[in-house]
Amino acid sequence: MNIAIVGATGNVGRKLIEVLEKKNFPITEAYLVASSNSAGKKINFLGKEHSVIDLEQFDFSKVKIAFFAAGSAIAEKWAPIAAQKTIVIDNSKFFRKDPEIPLIVPEVNSKELSKFKNKNIIANANCSVIPIVVALKPLHDLYNVKRIVASTYQSVSGAGKAGMDELIFQTREVLENKNVESRHFTKQIAFNVIPHIDSFLENGSTKEEQKNHDEIKKILDNKINITSTCVRIPVLVSHSISTNVEFHKKYDLDEIRSVLSTSPGCKVVDEQKDGGYVTPVEAENRFETFISRIRSDASQPNTINLWIVSDNLLKGAALNAVEIAEALIEKDFYGK
Numbered sequence: 001m002n003i004a005i006v007g008a009t010g011n012v013g014r015k016l017i018e019v020l021e022k023k024n025f026p027i028t029e030a031y032l033v034a035s036s037n038s039a040g041k042k043i044n045f046l047g048k049e050h051s052v053i054d055l056e057q058f059d060f061s062k063v064k065i066a067f068f069a070a071g072s073a074i075a076e077k078w079a080p081i082a083a084q085k086t087i088v089i090d091n092s093k094f095f096r097k098d099p100e101i102p103l104i105v106p107e108v109n110s111k112e113l114s115k116f117k118n119k120n121i122i123a124n125a126n127c128s129v130i131p132i133v134v135a136l137k138p139l140h141d142l143y144n145v146k147r148i149v150a151s152t153y154q155s156v157s158g159a160g161k162a163g164m165d166e167l168i169f170q171t172r173e174v175l176e177n178k179n180v181e182s183r184h185f186t187k188q189i190a191f192n193v194i195p196h197i198d199s200f201l202e203n204g205s206t207k208e209e210q211k212n213h214d215e216i217k218k219i220l221d222n223k224i225n226i227t228s229t230c231v232r233i234p235v236l237v238s239h240s241i242s243t244n245v246e247f248h249k250k251y252d253l254d255e256i257r258s259v260l261s262t263s264p265g266c267k268v269v270d271e272q273k274d275g276g277y278v279t280p281v282e283a284e285n286r287f288e289t290f291i292s293r294i295r296s297d298a299s300q301p302n303t304i305n306l307w308i309v310s311d312n313l314l315k316g317a318a319l320n321a322v323e324i325a326e327a328l329i330e331k332d333f334y335g336k
């Protein structure tokens, strides 16, 4: 089939190219689309050189699926235009809360996929929400999750190419004893952590924290209570989430380990010894959601702690988007 990637020059766009290639996605023609600044740039895809096309000039009737990875403002303006001609899978936050637009993590709620017909748009979830729901779906099925307390440790690539550049640049400035300038983040990110992602809301939370709340409810179960603190850390790729989970029912730790070991998308690495857990560096470029440090929380009944790590550009974005496209094909929705 013919596909387009809008935002093909960005962090998520480049990963979309990589994942589509790795998965041998059935592509006849691919169109790589970005801003006018990138128009004409060459990108290699499937052994062929592609010229980047200016979004303003692109005709969406040429493709069956358009992956959007160009931010909320572009999604707001262009996804509805594209959706008149094609199916849009959007990575931005713009459509996620729309009740008519399905917010899909295929392992968890692919039954919602058919709702894409409402507007021809499917939303891809937030990069820290996806690993949480992938890991918790099998446990929710077993023990009924009551409350989640999530503390995220989010890499700078979650803030786009500019975020990665700032960490590298500032690290050099610090090591060379120069004045550190923060252009993209609100404080120095090199050798530091920042408890603030996206803008503040009136209730004191940030929009990123609100996304966790709203999206976990929409994807997993509206009855679950969620609170989170989202923190940017000086890591290039992969988000980690320290997750405290209270169940309605009694749990069995052995059963949790065994169920998570065979659940789709999950990989348990949980040896209680030096290095017997996964860190962001090891999760980079991997498709799995890693679960480590599985243990009881003795301070409260029916409660456990988990350490969840996943590549935010892959399962947190590009891989999940491609898996949504695969689910469309599998369910025979493509072209209907």
Ligand SMILES: NC(=O)c1ccc[n+]([C@@H]2O[C@H](COP(=O)([O-])OP(=O)(O)OC[C@H]3O[C@@H](n4cnc5c(N)ncnc54)[C@H](OP(=O)(O)O)[C@@H]3O)[C@@H](O)[C@H]2O)c1
Pocket: 006, 007, 008, 009, 010, 011, 012, 013, 033, 034, 035, 036, 037, 038, 039, 055, 068, 069, 070, 071, 072, 074, 091, 092, 093, 125, 126, 127, 157, 158, 159, 160, 161, 162, 312, 313, 316, 317
């Ligand atoms: N990074 C993550 O972990 C992550 C995870 C999940 C979701 N997302 C979401 O995915 C989207 C992309 O994020 P990213 O990290 O890939 O950002 P990024 O690295 O900053 O890339 C942005 C892309 O959008 C394109 N773009 C910007 N303005 C445009 C315009 N006027 N017309 C056409 N294209 C335009 C850029 O093209 P030029 O190069 O031509 O400027 C570039 O290809 C965002 O909505 C983000 O929230 C990101």
